[in-house]
Amino acid sequence: MKIHEYQAKQIFSRYGIPIPRGRVASSADEAKQIAEELGGKVVIKSQVLVGGRGKAGGIRLAKNPSEAEELAAQILSMEIKGLPVRKVLVDEAANIETEIYLGITNDRAARRPVMMASAAGGVEIEEVARVAPEKIIKVHIDPLLGLRDYQARDIAAGIDLPRDYWKSFIAIAHGLWKTYLDSDATLAEINPLVITSDMKLIALDGKMVIDDNALFRHPEFAEMRDLDAEAPLETEARKYGLSYIKLEGDIGCLVNGAGLAMTTMDIIKLYGGEPANFLDIGGGASAEKVTAALRIILSDNNVKAVLLNVFGGITRCDEVAHGIISALNEIQPKIPMVIRLVGTNAEEGQAILANAKMITAQTLVEAAQKAVAVSKGGVA
Amino acid sequence: MSILINRDTRLVVQGITGNEGMFHTRQMVNYGTNVVAGVTPGKGGEWVLDGKIPVFDSMKIAVEATGANTSIIFVPARFASDAIYEAADAGISLIVCITEGIPVQDMMRVRSYLDQKQCRLVGPNCPGLLSPGQSKVGIIPGDIAIAGNIGVVSRSGTLTYEVLYALKLNHLGVSTCVGIGGDPINGTDFIDVLSMFEGDPHTEKVVMIGEIGGNDEERAAEYISSKMTKPVVSFIAGQTAPPGKRMGHAGAIIEGGSGTAKDKIRALQQAGVKVARHPEEIPHLF
Numbered sequence: 001m002k003i004h005e006y007q008a009k010q011i012f013s014r015y016g017i018p019i020p021r022g023r024v025a026s027s028a029d030e031a032k033q034i035a036e037e038l039g040g041k042v043v044i045k046s047q048v049l050v051g052g053r054g055k056a057g058g059i060r061l062a063k064n065p066s067e068a069e070e071l072a073a074q075i076l077s078m079e080i081k082g083l084p085v086r087k088v089l090v091d092e093a094a095n096i097e098t099e100i101y102l103g104i105t106n107d108r109a110a111r112r113p114v115m116m117a118s119a120a121g122g123v124e125i126e127e128v129a130r131v132a133p134e135k136i137i138k139v140h141i142d143p144l145l146g147l148r149d150y151q152a153r154d155i156a157a158g159i160d161l162p163r164d165y166w167k168s169f170i171a172i173a174h175g176l177w178k179t180y181l182d183s184d185a186t187l188a189e190i191n192p193l194v195i196t197s198d199m200k201l202i203a204l205d206g207k208m209v210i211d212d213n214a215l216f217r218h219p220e221f222a223e224m225r226d227l228d229a230e231a232p233l234e235t236e237a238r239k240y241g242l243s244y245i246k247l248e249g250d251i252g253c254l255v256n257g258a259g260l261a262m263t264t265m266d267i268i269k270l271y272g273g274e275p276a277n278f279l280d281i282g283g284g285a286s287a288e289k290v291t292a293a294l295r296i297i298l299s300d301n302n303v304k305a306v307l308l309n310v311f312g313g314i315t316r317c318d319e320v321a322h323g324i325i326s327a328l329n330e331i332q333p334k335i336p337m338v339i340r341l342v343g344t345n346a347e348e349g350q351a352i353l354a355n356a357k358m359i360t361a362q363t364l365v366e367a368a369q370k371a372v373a374v375s376k377g378g379v380a
Numbered sequence: 381m382s383i384l385i386n387r388d389t390r391l392v393v394q395g396i397t398g399n400e401g402m403f404h405t406r407q408m409v410n411y412g413t414n415v416v417a418g419v420t421p422g423k424g425g426e427w428v429l430d431g432k433i434p435v436f437d438s439m440k441i442a443v444e445a446t447g448a449n450t451s452i453i454f455v456p457a458r459f460a461s462d463a464i465y466e467a468a469d470a471g472i473s474l475i476v477c478i479t480e481g482i483p484v485q486d487m488m489r490v491r492s493y494l495d496q497k498q499c500r501l502v503g504p505n506c507p508g509l510l511s512p513g514q515s516k517v518g519i520i521p522g523d524i525a526i527a528g529n530i531g532v533v534s535r536s537g538t539l540t541y542e543v544l545y546a547l548k549l550n551h552l553g554v555s556t557c558v559g560i561g562g563d564p565i566n567g568t569d570f571i572d573v574l575s576m577f578e579g580d581p582h583t584e585k586v587v588m589i590g591e592i593g594g595n596d597e598e599r600a601a602e603y604i605s606s607k608m609t610k611p612v613v614s615f616i617a618g619q620t621a622p623p624g625k626r627m628g629h630a631g632a633i634i635e636g637g638s639g640t641a642k643d644k645i646r647a648l649q650q651a652g653v654k655v656a657r658h659p660e661e662i663p664h665l666f
Contacts, residue, residue, distance in 0.1 A: 106484055108564045108594045108631075111491050126636050143488040184483055213630060214483035216458055243628040247620070258562060258628025259536025259591055262617040266641075267658045269620045278621070280628040311538045311545070313507075313521040314403075343541060344521055364542065364660050 001210045003224050004047045006089045008206035011183060012190070015175035018202045022091030031072030034090040035065040041093035044071045046078065046085040049229040051124065056080045061093060083228050094204060095197035100159060101125055102173065103189035104141075104180045113141045113180065115151070115173065119159040121192035147177040168201050183221070184214030233296050240292040242281055249274025251375045252297035252306040254290075256281050256315055264309045267364055273372035276303045283315055290323030291330055298333055305375035307367060308339040308358075310349075317341040317349030328356060336374040340367040382511030382556040383531070383576040383583070384474060384502070385450065389515045392417040392448035392472070394463045395455035396428060396435060400478075404454065404519050405429060411516040416446040439470035450474045452508065452517050457481035460504060461490050468499045475567070476517050477503035484630065487565040494567060501567025505629065507537045507559035510544075520544070520557060528553015530666075531577035533570060534589035535562050535596075535631070539617060542659045543589055550663035555583040562629030564593070570600035578608050585611045585666055588653075590644055592618030593632045597644040605651035613665045614648050615656045616641045 009019045021038055024047065025031040035042045046058030053059050058080050062068035068090060078085045099121030107114040118136045120128050128135055137158035139151045152173035156166045172193065180188040187209040194204050210221050227235055237244035243258065247265070251273045255261035258280045265275035277300065281293050297306055310320050321341065338359045341349040350360065359380045361367035370380035391408070395401040396418025406429060409415050417434055424437030436442035439451070451467040453460060453475065460479040467475045482504050494501055502509065508518015513527040519537075525544040532547075532554055534540040540559055547554060558573045560566055570588060577583045586608075590597040597616065604612050619641040621627050623634040634640050645655050654665040 106488070106564065109599070111565050112488055113485075143485065143492050181485070184485055186484060211484050212626075213457065213481045214485070217483075245622070245625050245627065247622065255538075257536065257538030258632060259534075259539030259589070259617050260542060262591060262621055262627055262632070263539055263542070263615075263659060265620045266617060270657055275620055278625075278627055311541050313524075313538060313541050314519050342545065343524065364658060368658075 001212055001215070001221065001225055002049045002229065003208050003210065003221065004049065004087070004226065005045065005206055006047055006087070007224055008188070008208040009203060011179055011208065012175065012203050012206055015178045017172050017175040017179070017190070018200065019206070020091040020094055020202055020204065022089060024087050024089050025072060026087050028069045028073035028076060031088055031090050032065045032069035035062060035068035038090070038092045042068050043091045043093050044068060044075055045089040045091065046075045046080060047087040047089055048080045048083040048085055049226055050081045050083055053080060058085065086228070094194055094202055096194045097197050098195040099192035100161070100194070101128070101191045102176060102193050103187065103191065104176055104185070105187045107140060110140055112143055115139045115141060115147065115155060115177070117155045117159050121194070125189070125191065141177070146181070147174060164199070165195065165201060172201060172203070183208065184211045184218060185209060186211050233299060237279070237296050240289055242279060242289065242293050242296070244296055245278040246300060247275050247277050248302070249276045250302050250304040251371050252276045252300065252303040254279050254281060254293050254297060254306065254308045256283070256310050260309065260311060264307065267368040268307065268371060271365075271368045271372045273368070273375055276300055287323040287326040290320065291327035294327045294331055294333070298331060303335065305335055305371050306333070306337045307371040308337065309364070309367060310341050312341065312343030312345060312349070314344075316345045317343060318345040318352060321349035321352035325352060325356060336380070338367055338371040338374065338380065340364070382514055383573075383580050384556060384558065385509050385511050385515040385517050387514050389450050389517060390414055390416045390446065390448045391517055392419060392439065392442050392446065392451045394419050394439070394451055394453045394467065396420055396433070397423050397426070398454055401454035402428065405433065407519070407522070408516050411522040413515045413517060416448050417442040439466045439472070443470045443472065448472065450517060451476070453477040453479055455479060457483075461486040464490050464501060465493065468494055468497050473499055475499065475501045476506070476508045477501060477567070478506065478508060478519060479503070480505040482563070484563070484565055487563065491565055491567065502558065503561040503566060505563045506561030506566070507540060509556060509558055510554070511556045512554050518559065520559070524548060525557060526553040528555065529582060529584040530554050531573075531580065531583040531586045532557040532589070533573040533577070533586065534559050535591050535629070536589055536617065537562075539659065540589060543587060543615070543662055546660050547663050552663050552666070555580060562591070562631050564631040570596050571603045574600060574603055574608060574612070578610060583610065585613070587662055588612055588614045590614065590616045591629070591632050592621050592627065592634050592641050593629070593639040595638065598647040601647040601651040601653065604653060611666065612653045613656060613662055614653050615659055615662060616644045616648070
């Protein structure tokens with residue numbers, strides 16, 4: 001789960017990382033008031049969870065409070081990559097001498113956190129990695145030991161940071177490590193970390209991604225989830241413990257298990273169709289869950305057919321079949337449904353569905369072919 | 381024969397008195413697995429499964445009392461990493477963690493700790509292990525696979541069942557099936573299992589089931605081309621997955637352009653691996 005720049009920077013600040021003075025505003029009026037308090041030039045920054053805010057005109061410099069008001073009004077009426085701007089951050093403008101990148105993320109292959117820094121700050125690290133990978137200094141951190149002073153020093157030296165700044169840089173590196181650790185982040189990034197003309201290091205921009213699996217111990221983040229950044233159906237699905245992702249096709253998929261759900265999408269494509277979604281109903285399959293899943297799939301108007309693919313293991317097919325019957329009774333779908341039940345109690349499940357007017361299939365290939373045929377108005 | 385588990389497996393179930401723990405203990409015992417103990421803190425002294433299996437308060441006591449050598453974990457995500465440490469410290473040599481949803485930083489610490497011990501973790505977020513006809517340590521339905529000479533290794537759950545079932549329908553049997561789990565950081569990876577299959581005299585060929593995210597499959601491809609003599613057939617799920625979206629499994633996400641199914645398939649094909657277009661094609665590629 002991503003959080004906003006202003007939220008990330010507030011957390012940084014709690015760990016001793018210097019950030020610009022500033023506050024978040026939801027209206028042009030408020031932005032003006034903040035600009036007056038700060039005095040001097042301010043930067044108005046749209047708070048949306050997408051990259052490329054600057055290029056889209058979502059980050060502007062204002063010379064005085066009335067300009068801040070005007071620009072905030074403009075930015076607050078914008079949509080950036082489909083996301084409405086609901087808040088702007090009003091920060092005092094910094095006199096930038098140098099821009100640095102500093103971040104921590106999980107290195108999956110090394111199975112440990114990696115701290116990365118680059119003298120080429122202000123550009124996306126992925127871009128630096130592509131054009132000049134030698135400019136990125138990487139230090140792996142032992143998760144049981146934490147960041148050591150020497151490692152932070154090595155990074156400072158590695159990006160040719162003048163010695164005068166080492167002490168404050170090392171303090172910032174430790175602050176970022178603690179931020180990452182205490183927040184269960186999968187990414188904590190300062191970009192840019194700037195050296196100002198009065199020789200201070202300040203985190204001008206911040207980005208954090210929090211591990212969804214760790215939210216149980218971070219109720220503070222659950223409240224920060226920005227629902228604008230995800231499709232409403234995905235939010236709805238999460239309420240029922242379903243994992244749903246909307247795609248562009250017209251064949252809805254209801255599957256148990258993530259790997260099998262992806263495979264079902266793939267095989268639909270292989271036989272000439274387009275999947276409308278990824279949906280994993282997970283283990284167990286109560287009537288409530290199946291009903292919610294079917295309702296979510298069918299509320300996508302592009303869907304012309306549904307493929308239900310259930311491999312009963314621990315989840316029993318007869319249980320799922322009961323769930324499907326009750327879902328059909330409640331929803332009364334008008335489009336063709338293809339069902340494949342295999343595994344534990346498959347025969348019992350098929351018997352329960354015998355009168356349900358569903359198209360049945362034995363194999364995965366047969367199921368995909370039938371779903372593709374009926375989605376195109378043909379006969380299965 | 382088999383890898384990791386066999387008739388000598390002496391299993392302790394961590395979280396045995398919970399719903400899932402109880403259900404799967406019964407399934408494993410019915411399959412013939414030697415379940416010697418259960419652990420639930422606070423319930424030591426009880427007996428479960430019609431009075432056949434003793435429950436202990438801690439792993440240390442359970443191992444001392446029963447000589448358990450393998451553990452399986454069914455405890456909720458917030459307690460699971462502690463359960464892994466406890467098993468490792470009690471001297472268990474193989475830990476199978478079924479639990480889904482363990483925070484990734486917990487897993488990095490666990491992995492770092494286990495690397496200093498003589499102890500293997502399979503999972504988390506996995507269906508466990510099945511050596512047909514011998515032992516089952518996990519939740520894979522026992523009746524969908526028959527004994528044979530094919531080793532199966534997979535990052536997935538029900539997709540693995542699909543493959544086992546397709547093999548069975550074609551009268552192809554399995555030596556051991558290992559579900560390594562769908563999380564980004566796990567205890568055992570493809571290469572670990574491939575090298576065990578390579579060294580197992582009763583495994584003659586291997587099925588490897590991967591999915592999008594990370595580069596485990598690419599590294600496995602390198603291993604296969606340089607070290608393996610046994611034929612490998614593969615399937616990679618997620619060819620139609622959009623980038624930046626977590627497809628159910630915490631580890632199944634295409635990030636920064638890496639981890640795509642296309643790259644994995646290409647790497648495997650270059651390593652001489654036959655890659656199936658869908659699971660039902662696998663039995664026909666040997």
